[in-house]
Amino acid sequence: MGRKFYSLADEEFNRLFTEFRFTAYRLESLQRYDVSYEQDEFARFLSGEARGEFPGIAEWIDGTVAKAAAAGKAMSRVHVVELPLSDYVRFECAWAYEHTVEAGEDVRILPVPKQEWPSELPHYDYWLFDSTQLVAMYYEEDGSFSAAEIIDDPQRIVEANYWRDAAQASAIPYREFARKYPDELRVSG
Template sequence: MGRMFRSLDDAEFNRFFTEFRFTAYRLESLQRYDVSYEKAEFDLFLSGQQRGEFPGIAQWIDGTVRPARDSGKLLHRVHVVEEPLSDYVRFECAWAYAHTVPAGEDVRLIPVPSGEWPEGLPRYDYWLFDSSSLITMHYKEDGSFEAAEIVDDPQSIVQANFWRDMAVSQSIPFTAFEEKYDGIF
């Protein structure tokens, strides 16, 4: 078992996002993330407010996405999303991805029918930095963050690289996904 981070604000955890040299990749598997910094904006979205940007996303863009892009680094993610889309995924598309993609994050999605899952991909989240540093993300059943864990087992790191390549090859760019759902975000 590697080092555990109990907070997304942990300085050591966040150093991975500033110190990676080439690539940072995220696999997202949940249909709902319950994080406190999104609550107010998620409630606005649910009440029918127009597409907006919120401080957490602005901070992600200004502190991580643009600096990575400007340094020639690749910051990308694949989110496996079940159809019909959950309210949270619609929110994430409209109020997060719609802003991070133009800023330079490569966001891709794998849409699947509800209850199905892409064969061979795990049902948990992880970050993979420079194809060599693996951090698994642990969430409670309700989508709230529990912990992040550095995994230093070489076989697990190789497996995460394989899953990344598999997920990217099965995914579609956010812009193509957004066109398919025009008007429902």
């Protein structure tokens, strides 16, 4: 296997998001991610506050997604989400996806009933850059980031391309999802 990264702030890891030439694709499988730069905002979301400044996502939107779009690069993701949605996925939709889509990211959602994972997709996260560079994303059970690993195995890279195509074909664009499932996007409680 290839290089491992143990921090989302690793400079070499972050260069992957600026040095790709054409496409960056993400498959998201978790129903909750626990990353430090979102904790305060997630708590505000749960308490019903309006979205205000959100430095962690603002940097992603302005520093990564918008710059890639301006350079003619395509960034996309599919998030497989279980229905009913977790509070975290509601948060991610309203406070992140709504804004990354506006900045140029093609966000798609693949809704599935709880415990009915699509058989053609893996149950783990990864990034695929230019269809040739695979980075597996590893998380703990609580959704906290553990590591990212560059995968050099050609067979796994081919599989990741297949999974990307299958996920994108089955998923619906974020805004269509939001129109189709408005009750799912409401905060519980």
